[in-house]
Structures are given as structure tokens and as C-alpha cells.
Amino acid sequence: MTETEGLDLIGILSSIDETAYVWDIKTGRIDWERNACAVLSISDPEQIATGAGYHALIAAEHLNRRLEAFSRSVGGDRKRGVPYRVQYRLLIGGRRSGKAIRVEDQGRWWPGSDGHPERARGVVRILHDQYLEEQRLLVRNDLDELTGQLNRIRLTEALSTVLSRTERDRQSCAFLMVAVNNLAVINETFGFEVGDETIAEVARRIREKQRGGDIIGRYSSNKFGIVLMDCGAGASRIAAERFMKAVRETTIKTSACQLSATISLGGVIVPDQAHAVQDALNFALRALDLAKSKRSDCFVLYEATAASDNTRARSKKIADNVISAIEERRMRLALQPMIGAKTGKPELYECLLRMERPDGSLVSAGEFVPVAEQLGLSRLIDRRTLELTVDLLVRHPDIVLSLNVSGLTCSDNEWLATLRRLTGGRKELLNRIVVEITETVAIEDIDQSINFVDTLKELGCRVAIDDFGAGYTSFKNLKLLNVDIVKIDGAFVKNLADDTSDQIFIKTMIELAQTFGMETVAEWVGNERTVKHLTDAGITYMQGFYYGMPFDAADFGTAASAVIIPADRPEDA
Structure with missing residues (x-):
């Protein structure tokens, strides 16, 4: 390689706002690369020709950072040296100029016979705002x-x-x-x-x-x-x-x-x-x-074990089916209405996921979602559900939809980014979305759940806590989450008409939610007597087979208009 073909190290350093030095700590002399003054915006090279002179330019509040970097590991490795890395402000016009840059100083120092620093070699890099922001994002994302x-x-x-x-x-x-x-x-x-x-x-x-x-x-x-x-x-x-x-x-x-x-x-x-x-x-x-x-x-x-191997084989088959269904766009939505207790009409619809097999038959979410969550596929499922939900909102300007998300999605920034991208930030879409998180997921990481809920509400969505009462959320946590809707677990609704303890629990929950300014939904509503108890207790919405089976989202309009309150549905429906 000829000299003209060789690497221009000074040019490379200058292009990325870096310079290098060798410091003889015993004599105090610092030898810099010839681009140092240009990179550091120093007019007089003598200002940085000694350790004392260079230290005089470091902001007082940061000087100890650099000094401490050369006091750690006294008696360290004489062959490889002791690494250091420190950031500080450099007052390029002197202490009274007010002109400053932020730099990162990285290198190694080598000890003398007494174990204390004798010489050092390092690189000083200018830290621009963009670089600092990139570093913050790197740390936050990792x-x-x-x-x-x-x-x-x-x-x-x-x-x-x-x-x-x-x-x-x-x-x-x-x-x-x-x-x-x-x-x-x-x-x-x-x-x-x-x-x-x-x-x-x-x-x-x-x-x-x-x-x-x-x-x-x-x-x-x-x-x-x-x-x-x-x-x-x-x-x-x-x-x-x-x-x-x-x-x-x-x-x-x-x-x-x-x-x-x-x-x-x-x-x-x-x-x-x-x-x-x-x-x-x-x-x-x-x-x-x-x-x-x-x-x-x-x-x-x-x-x-043999049993675990069988379970693993079944789980793998389910995972393969889920992935292929997503890739081949065979995931579909079914809708179940939530009836307003005061209006007697469908006011919200819960999105229930269905997987279509290649032969056209449908598989309910309960048969594949639990396994998919264990295998970490819930993010893929939740994103596809979100895509289908937003598409339905766009096609039907009056519909309000509620969709469930998994615990993984509560920490998935990509899901939130997808929500912003699909809706374009349009409030007329976001205001018609209710995001449901289960009680057990919400308390697994309460701080993370609070952040997730707050972000959704800032965007304009409402948030519901699902299956409330099935876990062990305290009333304090319910208030911390600041959700809009509480969906009471169906286990407390199923036998409501005949179980006094369930009646007391439901009434207490509704009154508590009202105190916090939250609406309530009763799941698993199955008969007229249960409807009466819930209505008398002040429930906001009711959901269950009493109001009809879930129907294909593609049939919305015809099926939705057919939802009525059937007075002659069997008690055990």
C-alpha cells in the first residue's frame, strides 16, 4: 500500500470529531494529534499542552470525575493498563467565557513502580446532542x-x-x-x-x-x-x-x-x-x-418426560398453525355485544379472535391463545388482532370495539407504534377503541401496567381491566391503574340470581367502580333474573349468551341489528 493509499487517520478522527493524546503524567506533558485544537475549538495549543492546563478547562463540577478515573485500581495491570471512560464539560474559552462542549474521554493508563499512574493514552470525542440522544435510546431500548x-x-x-x-x-x-x-x-x-x-x-x-x-x-x-x-x-x-x-x-x-x-x-x-x-x-x-x-x-x-414430550408436540403443532394462519391471513374476528343497561342496545362489541383452518373450519381463541402466550407468540397475535380491529373501525364509523391484549403486549412498544401507524393518530378511531388487560397481567408488573394504561389514554383510547375478581388485585391497585371500565369476572355473575354472596360482591364492586368514576361490565349474563339483579345494582353494560352468541365480524350490520333482549331464553343459556 502506497502512502497516498494509506489510511488518513487524522482525517478520519476529525470527521467524527475525535482527537487522541499521550500523557506523561510524571512530567505533566500531553502530546496531542495535530487536529486537537480544531476538534476542541482551542485557539492556543499551549492551553492543553499539560495536564494542569487541560484540567483548568474542565468544568469544576466534573473535574473530580476525570481525577477519579486515574485513581481507581491503583497498582493495576502494568502490561495492559487500566481502562477509563468519563464524560465532562470542557470550557473551551476558559472558565469565564461561558463557551462549553461536552466530551467523552476514553483510554488506558499505566502504573509506575509505585503503582500510581505514570502515563496514559486516550481519545477525546465531542458529544453532540444527537449522539447523546442515540445513547439514551440505546440504553432505554436495551x-x-x-x-x-x-x-x-x-x-x-x-x-x-x-x-x-x-x-x-x-x-x-x-x-x-x-x-x-x-x-x-x-x-x-x-x-x-x-x-x-x-x-x-x-x-x-x-x-x-x-x-x-x-x-x-x-x-x-x-x-x-x-x-x-x-x-x-x-x-x-x-x-x-x-x-x-x-x-x-x-x-x-x-x-x-x-x-x-x-x-x-x-x-x-x-x-x-x-x-x-x-x-x-x-x-x-x-x-x-x-x-x-x-x-x-x-x-x-x-x-x-413422556407426558411433557406429548405436550411439547401438541404445543409445537399449535404454534405452527398459529404462525401459518397469521402469515396466510386466516385470523378472523367474531364480535360479542355489550348491552347498555339503560338503553337495552349494543353499545360496545368485544373482538374475539378465531383461527380459520385451511378447510374453512374455525378454532376459538381458547384452544390456541394460552399455548401461544406460553410460546411467546402473543405479540404476533395481538398485532394481527389490532390490524383487524382498526380495519373494522374504518369500515364502520359508528362501531365501538374492545380488544384483549396479553401481558407481553403491555411491554411491547412496537404494538403501540402499530396502533399509532394504523390509526394515523386520528381521534375518531382511537376514541372508539377499548383495550382490555386481565387483572392478573395488570398486577404482575404494576408500574409497567400503569405506564401502558397512561399511554393508551393519552392517545385517546379507553382501558378496561378484564376478569376482575379472579385474581388478587387490591382496591388500591385498581385506583392506581386508573382504568375506565371494570369487567367483573363471569364466575361472580353465573349464579348471581341464586347466590347471595355473589350479589353482595357485585353490588360492592359496582359501587366501588362508581366511586372511582369507572364504568362496569358483567360477563356471562345468562338469564332474565341475572339481568334484573345487575340492572338494580347499577351495572353499566352486560355481556353474555343471553344477548346472543358471538357472530362473524364480516356480518356486522345484519347481525348487530338483530341483537335483542330475548325474554324467553332458557334460564341456563
């Missing part, structure tokens, strides 16, 4: 805000990469699912803030006990996923014991008090026991459930 570890999306992506690598290199790795025990009790006793502090500290302790190259990410509210590289069954047990000991051996200091915590772990060896990401997640979660059933501080490694 990391969980509470723990600073990978978020769920990045964790599963990392697991996918590791799976491909292990099969190619014929090496085994372990994937562990970790749960913080009794977190619900901590939340109820001390509040969610203390619960979050506990989660963050558990994550920190586990991270400290990991080997270099191992991966940890937050899977859900109280669960973490850990990828242990080059690890078999025996090594995974040793690692699990190490993690459990790290959490249990000392108390956790929180803003409320000192707390004790324990963890349970379930693990699976990949690719020996799982060749796909969803299999690894599913098997690890099964092993975790078994560990939690044994005692509060336990590790269980997944073991395949």
Missing part, C-alpha cells in the same frame, strides 16, 4: 430501567444467539429462570417502592456472582433469566447454589428496613434439552414452578 440489566426483548435475542452458537460449536450452555420469593408479601407490606429496591439488589448480587461472558436480563416483574456460557448440568447446579447463597447470606437494606430475601431457580441445558428460544423459556419456567413448590430456596433442573 436495558431494564430498574435493574440496569437486559430487558426481556434483548434477553430473548441474546438467548437466541447463544442457541445458534451452541448448536454450531457443539457446546452446552444453561439457561436459568430466577424468581424472587415472596415479593407479593413485600409489596403488600412495605409498598412497591421497597419491592423494586429488593428486585434491584437481588439483580446486583446475582450479577456480581456471574462469570465473565454470562448474561442476565429481567424477564418479568420478579423473574430474571440467566445464560451461563459453556455450562452443563453439574456446573449449573454449582452456579445456582452460588446465586442463592449471595441473596440469602446477608439482609437487604431498603428505604423501609432491612429485609431478607430468597430466590428459586429453574434451569434447562441447551441445546441438549431445548433447540428453540421458546422451548428454553418454557422448560425453565416449568422447572422454576417445581422449585417454588418444594421450598423457598431451591434449584430444579428440567427433566423431560
Whole structure:
């Protein structure tokens, strides 16, 4: 390669607003690349020719950052040096000029015979607003805000990469699912803030006990996923014991008090026991459930059985059918009306998903959605449901639709982006959408659910909490979620006409919702006596077979106009 063909390093550095230096710390002399003054907007090169001169230009509030970077790891590696990376403001016109730039200073320093810094080599880069925003987005998109570890999306992506690598290199790795025990009790006793502090500290302790190259990410509210590289069954047990000991051996200091915590772990060896990401997640979660059933501080490694193999085969078939149905646009909507108690007319319609087989027969959501959720396909299902729902809203300007979303969708920014894209931000569409989240999903990560609800309401949608009463949401959580509609679980409605306790529960729930300014829906309404009890109690909407079976969304108009209140429907309908 000739000199003219060689790399123009100075030109490259200048083009990306970077310069480099070598600092003789003992003498104080700094030798810069010849583009330094241009990059740093310094008129006199003597200003930055010494360490003291350069430090005089660093903002007072940031000077200690750079000094501390050269005081860490005293006596460090003399061969490779000690890495440092620090950001600060540089007052390019002197301390009184008011002109400043933000820079990132990254490099390595090497110790002398006394172990203290003797020389350093580094690169200084100008940090523009666009770069800083890109860095913030990178962190926000990759990391969980509470723990600073990978978020769920990045964790599963990392697991996918590791799976491909292990099969190619014929090496085994372990994937562990970790749960913080009794977190619900901590939340109820001390509040969610203390619960979050506990989660963050558990994550920190586990991270400290990991080997270099191992991966940890937050899977859900109280669960973490850990990828242990080059690890078999025996090594995974040793690692699990190490993690459990790290959490249990000392108390956790929180803003409320000192707390004790324990963890349970379930693990699976990949690719020996799982060749796909969803299999690894599913098997690890099964092993975790078994560990939690044994005692509060336990590790269980997944073991395949004939029954589990049959279940796995069935799940795989369902997954294949779901994916092909989505790709071939064989997902369809059925609608079930919600009747206004005061008007006696359909005022909302719940969207119920149906999967059409290649032969034209239909499969109800209950037969494939639970398995699809376990296998992580609920995002695909929810996005297709959203597409069908918005299309129906566009074609029928007067219809109001309610659609269910899964727990994964509550943390899926892409679903929200799809909602914005499909509606174009038009309020006449968004105002006719009700998004339903189940009670159990809402409380699994209450902070995440609150953010999801708030975002939807800002867009103009209404939000309903579904199956209320089936889980263990407190009235306090109901208020925190700030939903618009409470759908009372059908188990409390089914025998309402004959069960006094159900009547009391329904009345209490309706009065509570009214206090919070929320509307109410009663599901599973099956007969005239139940309608009367609900109407007398002040219910807003009623939904159930009493008002007709769900019908194909393509028939909306004809079927919708035929919905009436049948006085002669059998009591057990």
C-alpha cells in the first residue's frame, strides 16, 4: 500500500470529531494529534499542552470525575493498563467565557513502580446532542430501567444467539429462570417502592456472582433469566447454589428496613434439552414452578418426560398453525355485544379472535391463545388482532370495539407504534377503541401496567381491566391503574340470581367502580333474573349468551341489528 493509499487517520478522527493524546503524567506533558485544537475549538495549543492546563478547562463540577478515573485500581495491570471512560464539560474559552462542549474521554493508563499512574493514552470525542440522544435510546431500548440489566426483548435475542452458537460449536450452555420469593408479601407490606429496591439488589448480587461472558436480563416483574456460557448440568447446579447463597447470606437494606430475601431457580441445558428460544423459556419456567413448590430456596433442573414430550408436540403443532394462519391471513374476528343497561342496545362489541383452518373450519381463541402466550407468540397475535380491529373501525364509523391484549403486549412498544401507524393518530378511531388487560397481567408488573394504561389514554383510547375478581388485585391497585371500565369476572355473575354472596360482591364492586368514576361490565349474563339483579345494582353494560352468541365480524350490520333482549331464553343459556 502506497502512502497516498494509506489510511488518513487524522482525517478520519476529525470527521467524527475525535482527537487522541499521550500523557506523561510524571512530567505533566500531553502530546496531542495535530487536529486537537480544531476538534476542541482551542485557539492556543499551549492551553492543553499539560495536564494542569487541560484540567483548568474542565468544568469544576466534573473535574473530580476525570481525577477519579486515574485513581481507581491503583497498582493495576502494568502490561495492559487500566481502562477509563468519563464524560465532562470542557470550557473551551476558559472558565469565564461561558463557551462549553461536552466530551467523552476514553483510554488506558499505566502504573509506575509505585503503582500510581505514570502515563496514559486516550481519545477525546465531542458529544453532540444527537449522539447523546442515540445513547439514551440505546440504553432505554436495551436495558431494564430498574435493574440496569437486559430487558426481556434483548434477553430473548441474546438467548437466541447463544442457541445458534451452541448448536454450531457443539457446546452446552444453561439457561436459568430466577424468581424472587415472596415479593407479593413485600409489596403488600412495605409498598412497591421497597419491592423494586429488593428486585434491584437481588439483580446486583446475582450479577456480581456471574462469570465473565454470562448474561442476565429481567424477564418479568420478579423473574430474571440467566445464560451461563459453556455450562452443563453439574456446573449449573454449582452456579445456582452460588446465586442463592449471595441473596440469602446477608439482609437487604431498603428505604423501609432491612429485609431478607430468597430466590428459586429453574434451569434447562441447551441445546441438549431445548433447540428453540421458546422451548428454553418454557422448560425453565416449568422447572422454576417445581422449585417454588418444594421450598423457598431451591434449584430444579428440567427433566423431560413422556407426558411433557406429548405436550411439547401438541404445543409445537399449535404454534405452527398459529404462525401459518397469521402469515396466510386466516385470523378472523367474531364480535360479542355489550348491552347498555339503560338503553337495552349494543353499545360496545368485544373482538374475539378465531383461527380459520385451511378447510374453512374455525378454532376459538381458547384452544390456541394460552399455548401461544406460553410460546411467546402473543405479540404476533395481538398485532394481527389490532390490524383487524382498526380495519373494522374504518369500515364502520359508528362501531365501538374492545380488544384483549396479553401481558407481553403491555411491554411491547412496537404494538403501540402499530396502533399509532394504523390509526394515523386520528381521534375518531382511537376514541372508539377499548383495550382490555386481565387483572392478573395488570398486577404482575404494576408500574409497567400503569405506564401502558397512561399511554393508551393519552392517545385517546379507553382501558378496561378484564376478569376482575379472579385474581388478587387490591382496591388500591385498581385506583392506581386508573382504568375506565371494570369487567367483573363471569364466575361472580353465573349464579348471581341464586347466590347471595355473589350479589353482595357485585353490588360492592359496582359501587366501588362508581366511586372511582369507572364504568362496569358483567360477563356471562345468562338469564332474565341475572339481568334484573345487575340492572338494580347499577351495572353499566352486560355481556353474555343471553344477548346472543358471538357472530362473524364480516356480518356486522345484519347481525348487530338483530341483537335483542330475548325474554324467553332458557334460564341456563
